Amino acid sequence: MAEREPAFEHSDGRLAPPLNGTAADGSTVRLDGLQDRILVVSFAPAACGSPCIAQQALLRAVQEGVNITPMRDRVTFLTVGAASVADLDRSNWLPVTVGDGAAKAAASFAALSAREGYAPMIHVIDHGGRHAAIFHGAEFARTNLIVYINALTNTPPPESGWLDSILRAFQ
Numbered sequence: 001m002a003e004r005e006p007a008f009e010h011s012d013g014r015l016a017p018p019l020n021g022t023a024a025d026g027s028t029v030r031l032d033g034l035q036d037r038i039l040v041v042s043f044a045p046a047a048c049g050s051p052c053i054a055q056q057a058l059l060r061a062v063q064e065g066v067n068i069t070p071m072r073d074r075v076t077f078l079t080v081g082a083a084s085v086a087d088l089d090r091s092n093w094l095p096v097t098v099g100d101g102a103a104k105a106a107a108s109f110a111a112l113s114a115r116e117g118y119a120p121m122i123h124v125i126d127h128g129g130r131h132a133a134i135f136h137g138a139e140f141a142r143t144n145l146i147v148y149i150n151a152l153t154n155t156p157p158p159e160s161g162w163l164d165s166i167l168r169a170f171q
Contacts, residue, residue, distance in 0.1 A: 005140055007135050008140065014130065018030075019078075037075060039077075043081055045103075058138045059122065060088070073092075076094060078093075078096055081097075081102060120136075124149065127153075
């Protein structure tokens with residue numbers, strides 16, 4: 001994927017940082033409670049403006065591509081922040097608020113990138129809770145993200161080792 005898509009950045013497979021928030025219906029959302037799904041996480045704070053608006057529009061197109069396939073039931077899109085929620089397909093997209101911790105959560109995810117100055121980022125988390133990749137900005141081909149998600153849905157979940165158990169205990 002890295003050869004075809006300049007916006008793609010492979011991750012080292014460490015556990016995704018913790019993220020706890022509130023969905024629009026008032027329910028609690030925890031990343032570690034969604035480990036049976038592929039997660040596509042984006043941060044869209046109000047201060048981000050047009051870059052985040054463009055990225056959210058691209059994610060809507062990605063969601064449409066995912067949702068016409070059997071992947072629909074295996075992928076959740078999660079947006080933290082002020083993204084427009086008017087035209088989201090809520091079947092597998094959760095707008096989440098994290099209160100005062102939004103900047104800290106965004107920074108902990110951004111720290112997983114080796115690139116500087118490539119905001120906003122879309123973080124892809126595999127169905128074992130591991131950070132798999134980042135797609136930077138809003139200029140990538142939507143089909144590349146869909147193909148990447150498809151590859152993850154067809155990969156068996158990783159075996160959880162003793163180190164994962166210890167790391168989860170401290171999250």
